[in-house]
Amino acid sequence: MSDNRPPHQRKKKTLAIAVMLAGLVCVPVFNLSAGTSLVMGIVIGLTAGNPFPSQSRFVTKYLLQLAIVGLGFGMNIHKVVEAGKDGFVFTVLTLSLAMGLGYLLGRVFKTEKIISYLISTGTAICGGSAIAAISQVVEADEKEISVSIGTVFILNAVALLIFPPIGTYIGLSQQQFGVWAAIAIHDTSSVVGAAAHYGNEALMTATTVKLARALWIIPLVLITSFIFRKQSHASSFPWFILLFIMASVASTYFRLPEDAGSLIVKISKTTFSITLFLIGTGISLSTIRSVGARPLLQGVVLWLVVLSVSLFFVCS
Numbered sequence: 001m002s003d004n005r006p007p008h009q010r011k012k013k014t015l016a017i018a019v020m021l022a023g024l025v026c027v028p029v030f031n032l033s034a035g036t037s038l039v040m041g042i043v044i045g046l047t048a049g050n051p052f053p054s055q056s057r058f059v060t061k062y063l064l065q066l067a068i069v070g071l072g073f074g075m076n077i078h079k080v081v082e083a084g085k086d087g088f089v090f091t092v093l094t095l096s097l098a099m100g101l102g103y104l105l106g107r108v109f110k111t112e113k114i115i116s117y118l119i120s121t122g123t124a125i126c127g128g129s130a131i132a133a134i135s136q137v138v139e140a141d142e143k144e145i146s147v148s149i150g151t152v153f154i155l156n157a158v159a160l161l162i163f164p165p166i167g168t169y170i171g172l173s174q175q176q177f178g179v180w181a182a183i184a185i186h187d188t189s190s191v192v193g194a195a196a197h198y199g200n201e202a203l204m205t206a207t208t209v210k211l212a213r214a215l216w217i218i219p220l221v222l223i224t225s226f227i228f229r230k231q232s233h234a235s236s237f238p239w240f241i242l243l244f245i246m247a248s249v250a251s252t253y254f255r256l257p258e259d260a261g262s263l264i265v266k267i268s269k270t271t272f273s274i275t276l277f278l279i280g281t282g283i284s285l286s287t288i289r290s291v292g293a294r295p296l297l298q299g300v301v302l303w304l305v306v307l308s309v310s311l312f313f314v315c316s
Contacts, residue, residue: 013051015048016048016049016050016051017051019044019048020044020048020050020051020052020281023040023041023044023277023281024274024277024278026040027040027270027273027274027277028270028273028274031270032273032277033196033197033273036273037273037274037276037277037280038157038160038161038190038193038276038277038279038280039161039280040277040280041276041277041278041279041280041281041282041283042157042280042281042283043280044280044281045280045281045282045283045284046283046284046285049281049284050278050281050282050284053282056278056281056282057282059278060189060275060278060279063271063274063275063278064188064189064272064275065243066268066271067192067268067269067271067272067275068188068192068207068211068244068268069243069244069247069268070247070264070265070267070268070271071192071207071244071247071265071268071269072243072244072245072246072247072248072251073247073248073250073251073256073261073264073265073268074251074261074262074264074265074268075204075207075208075247075248075251076248076251076252077245077248077249077251077252077253078252088212091183091209091212091213091216093309093313094124094183094184094306094309094310095124095125095213095216097305097306097309098120098123098124098302098306099120099121099124101120101302101305102116102117102119102120102121102123102124102298102302103116103117103120105298105301105302106119106120106298108298109294109295109297109298110294111294111295111298112144112295114138114140114144115144115147115148115295116295116298117134117138117224118131118134118135118138118140118144118145118148119131119148119151119152119295119298119299119302120302121134121220121224122148122149122151122152122186123152123186123299123302123303123306124216124220125213125214125216125217125220126186126187126188126210126213126214126217127152127156127185127186127187127188127190128149128152128153128186128187129187129188129214129217130214130217130220131145131148131149131152132145132149133217133221134220134221134224135148137221137224137225137228138224138228147292147295148295151295151296151298151299152186152187152299153187153279153282153283154283154296154299155186155299155300155303156185156186156187156189156190156279157190157279157280157283159184159185159186159190159194159303160185160190160193160194160276163177163180163181163184163185163194163198164177164194164197164198167180167181167198168198170311170315172314172315174198174199174200174201174202174205175201175202175205176314176315177195177198177199177202177205177206178195178198178201178202178203178204178205178206178207178209179205179206179209179314180310180311180314181194181195181198181202181206181210182195182205182206182207182209182210182213183209183213183306183310184303184306184307184310184311186303188207188210188211188214189272189275189276189279190276191206191207191210192206192207192210192272193272193273193276194206195207196269196272211244211245
């Protein structure tokens with residue numbers, strides 16, 4: 001089938017494909033950090049653009065899940081449970097704060113009801129995953145989903161860049177930073193990226209607290225189905241969390257060869273960097289424009305409050 005597009009459009013797409021492939025090769029070859037990978041992806045997204053946006057979204061979803069499961073092979077299940085308990089109180093408080101304040105801000109900024117609710121749930125639990133799950137329950141349309149995810153997406157990129165310097169400046173310990181990142185950053189990918197930059201202990205704490213936090217999707221889906229009088233969808237639950245726990249159990253009780261465990265964890269961290277690179281390429285000027293002022297203002301104010309409150313509790 002012939003390509004009837006004008007020559008300049010074909011040339012532009014060819015260049016975008018070449019640039020994106022070059023970036024994908026650079027991440028593993030030069031062992032780029034999560035933050036560097038994200039920045040490079042954003043630069044490519046804003047300049048050359050992502051020639052395969054829908055395919056990238058599909059790939060990043062499963063790459064992230066595989067990386068999280070792989071990371072479980074480097075964790076002790078007892079430490080996972082301990083870290084989850086440490087973040088339980090923070091999770092309950094900040095989840096309640098995010099949902100309650102999100103409702104109020106939605107009314108203040110006159111954000112559409114479903115968009116406001118999706119932004120609040122994304123801030124409260126785990127960003128895009130929570131939005132994807134809840135959107136099925138409230139039967140959100142494509143615009144409502146894209147605006148909500150776009151808002152969270154932009155804030156994720158900012159968080160990944162600013163959290164490690166803030167943590168270093170304040171002098172947060174590895175565990176403090178891990179708990180703070182898990183609560184105050186939306187998506188799991190950005191939580192892991194920021195924590196990996198801060199240190200291995202921060203990475204372990206952040207991952208386990210964030211995954212424990214993600215389990216709150218279950219009661220939130222049930223509550224949402226009651227509020228909106230919709231039928232809940234079990235398929236929206238992030239089942240990879242259970243695989244992560246199983247990997248941690250296997251690592252703790254079955255004593256895998258040390259080289260094998262280290263290799264799996266190393267591959268998982270590289271996979272995270274590739275995932276963040278692809279996420280970065282999804283940010284474009286059209287994405288930023290599509291979000292609009294009101295949802296973005298609601299998302300920013302809500303995030304700043306959760307960020308500040310959680311940081312206060314972590315430091316106290």
